[in-house]
Amino acid sequence: LLTNARSWTNSEVAGCCIFDYTELTLLSPVTLVVSPPSVGPVISTSSGTWGWSESAELVANTDLRTTRLLDLPRTGSLIEEVPLVILIQEPWEFRFSAMQDIISGEPGSFTVLRAESPVYSTIRIAIGENHPPSVTVSRSGGASISTTLNGTIYFISECEDSILETPTFNWRLSNNGTILNSSVGEYDSNAHVVISVDPVQNGYLSGDILSVDLTCIDSFGASSSWYENIIIDGQNPSYDIRFTEITSEGIEVQRNESEHSIIIRSDSELFVDVISSDNSNLPVSVQVVSNKSQGWRHFSNDELHFSAIFNQGEQVNGMHLSVDERHQERASSHWELILNVTDEAGNTVKRTWNIIVEDSAGPVIIPxxxxxxxxxxxxxxxxxxxxxxxxxxxxxxxxxxxxxxxxxxxxxxxxxxxxxxxxxxxxxxxxxxxxxxxxxxxxxxxxxxxxxxxxxxxxxxPKEGFNLEIIQTDISGDQIIGNTINFRSSINNYQSSVGSARACYAETCSAYVMIPGATSSSLGHFEIDVDIQLLETGPLDITIEWIGNEDGESGTLNLNQSIMVSEQDDGLSNYQVQAFFTVLSALAILSYLANRLWGKESMRP
Incomplete structure (x- = not known):
């Protein structure tokens, strides 16, 4: 019964596969091996298995495309519960499938567990002709053509191939054609291998050539190779460094670079000059770093010239501290200055100086x-x-x-x-x-x-308030009844408040003028005037009324008897009297002269 059920010629109907959307053809009848169940009750405590296995050799026609599609139906039929083992004729191999989790094995022979597929959908597999694996290698030291003698070199290799491939590797170390060491093995699941090489332990000397090559081989025997020649450099680079301090007065002070500590003033500028060299005649990296600030460094190749100012640090007194704390005694700041001179191979010379910042700043005055x-x-x-x-x-x-x-x-x-x-x-x-x-x-x-x-x-x-003083008065016009005069007064305010003032006589007042306040550099000076019609004789009682703008403070200045009004112009009367006596005097003089010239008779009629 089982033999008749599994006799098929259509690979798709049989639940096997489709190649490039086309069914495959049987080259020979299906081979079926049945393992029948043991005789006895269906439900039994004894263990036992039964089932069958079938195999077939299928063939398909292809064109010249390098990548082909193998589709496995997933419809839920019973045959799909049986693992499907696929063997591909060389040089074809498994490349990729989205259902990679249910596929295991090797690139040319792999098993598909269709029953474990999470969805009822065609399982698509890409296959193609085998290609040699792709190998890449990197090492510590980057692209340098040399490496240090006293140090370990790390080679990190990656060999990429089919997802089901487990390539093998073959590392070889040699010196001038003599193989000194080798190792073989398989790549791990991450498809990379790390090899460490200690030149001294492997017998290399300074000046030797370390030749390293790697061969990566897949299961088909295809391989790819990589190699590199590295010069072993066992000599450190040399350098010359000079420290020159230039003070704020422009004085140059040469500091001894052989001393561990260098003392400089906080207001000085430190000039650093470094010249380096190496026996390889290749560029030498020069780097100077310090903890004076985060990320502070200077670097260059072969020569380095720079200047820096080393101030006192945050541990000294400053505005960031409370008043009591900033009044305490503090220690001078210490900074590290680290020199690293590295040749192309990685040989490094390191030197550290302790920079002590001398107290050169005066007190900070905050009044x-x-x-x-x-x-x-x-x-x-x-x-x-x-x-x-x-x-x-x-x-x-x-x-x-x-x-x-x-x-x-x-x-x-x-x-x-x-x-x-x-x-x-x-x-x-x-x-x-x-x-x-x-x-x-x-x-x-x-x-x-x-x-x-x-x-x-x-x-x-000046104090707030008003302190007014009349310093001058002027009158324009004759001070006689019936005239109109202009009265002007100059006044000083010796205090700082601002207000308004006016001059008044009886019912007549001037417009208000501003009273300026006195300042630290000037008095509050103002002038005020008023026109007054003179209606009666005697003194005029003129007043200066003032009031403050802010607090309403007010007061009055009295100018009693500063103006006297008369009935006529006294100046004119005086002039007439003076004229009368002048004429009288002239007549007396003429009479005297005539008497002297002509005698007394001349005076008679």
Whole structure:
């Protein structure tokens, strides 16, 4: 019964396969081997198996394409529960399938477990003619033509072939044609092999040629090869380095590179010059790194020239600390300067110097002025009569304790404090200064005689309010009844408030004018005038009325008896009297002269 059921000629109907969308043809009848079940009850405690195996030799016609498609139906029939073993005639091999997880074996003979397919769909397999494997090799040291004598070289090889292929490798090491070492084996599942070579252990000397070759072979016997010749370099490169410090004054100081530590000032610039060479006459890499900042380095080939400034680090006093902390004593900063000189083979010479930053910066002076315990600002100026202090509390030195500093303070060109201690200089009373712009100079010196200075100006403004003084009055016009005169007054405000003022006589008042406030550099000067018609004799009572803009403060200035009004022009009457006496005097003189010339008779009629 089973023999009749599995007698077939159509490879697709039989549940086998389709080649390039076409059924395959039997070359000979299907071979069927049956293993019948044992005789007895169907349900039994004894173990036993039964089944069958069938095999067939199939042939298909192809064209010249190098990649072919083999499709295996997956419809859910019973025959698909049986593993399908496929043998491909050389030089064909398995290439790829999306159902790779259910395929195992070798490129020319593999098994497909169709029952484990997660979907009922055709299982497509790409096959093609065998090609030699592809081999690639990389090594530590990159593309260099040489390598160090004292060091291990790592060769990382990859041999790519069919997904079912497990290539073998053959490594050989030789020196001038003499094979010194070799190894064979299979590539792992990652298709790569790492080989380590120690030139000294393998008998190489400086100047020898390390020849290495690799052969990668697949299961068909096809192979690919790779080789490389590497010069063994056992000599380190040489170098010459010079350190030149140039101070802020332009003085050059040669530092001894043979010493482990180099002391430089924080305000100096360190110039570094490196010249290197190697017996291979190939470029030499020169690199200088430091921990003075993240990622700091300089590099070049053969020669390296650069300059750098080494400042004190974050461990010294600074604005990032609280006032109490920045007043403490700190240690100088230490930085590493590391030189690496590497030849083309990888031989490296390393040298490290300790850079000690010498204290060369004066104290940082941070002054501020307070008036009545409020910090002075453009919106909150110091005023006459305030309790004014010069405060230096926020100042600091980068390394010294603030108690080890000396201070000199000059006010308006007068040196009030000379080399006084911090205790005396921290807060200085300035309340005795009057209104005006004042200059302050501060000089601070640390224990290493490093100094810093700062100069600034600040103003003391007049008090708020009004203090008015009439400094001049002018009258235009005759001060007699019936005339109209113009009265003008010049007034100074000695305090800082702003307001308005007008001049009044009886019911007559001028327009309001602005009263400017006095400042630290000028008085609040203004002028006011009013036209007055003179209606009666005697003194005129003129008043100046003023009022503040902000607080409404007001007041009056009285100018009693500043103007006297008369009935006539006294100046004109005086002129007439003077004219009368002048004429009278002239007549008397003429009479006297006539009497002298002609005698008394001349005076008679």
């Amino acid at each position: 501020h002025i307070t008036a009545n315990s409020t910090r002075v600002s453009p919106s909150e100026p110091a005023r006459e009569g305030d309790n004014i202090l010069l405060t230096l509390t926020e100042s600091f030195d980068d390394l010294d304790s603030i108690l080890n500093t000396l201070w000199t303070v000059t006010i308006n060109g007068d040196q009030k404090y000379t080399n006084v201690s911090w205790t005396e200089a921290e807060k200085i009373e300035l309340s005795n200064l009057g209104v005006g712009i004042h200059s302050v100079g501060i000089l601070a010196t640390d224990s290493m005689q490093n100094s810093a200075d700062i100069s600034f100006q600040f103003s003391i403004e």
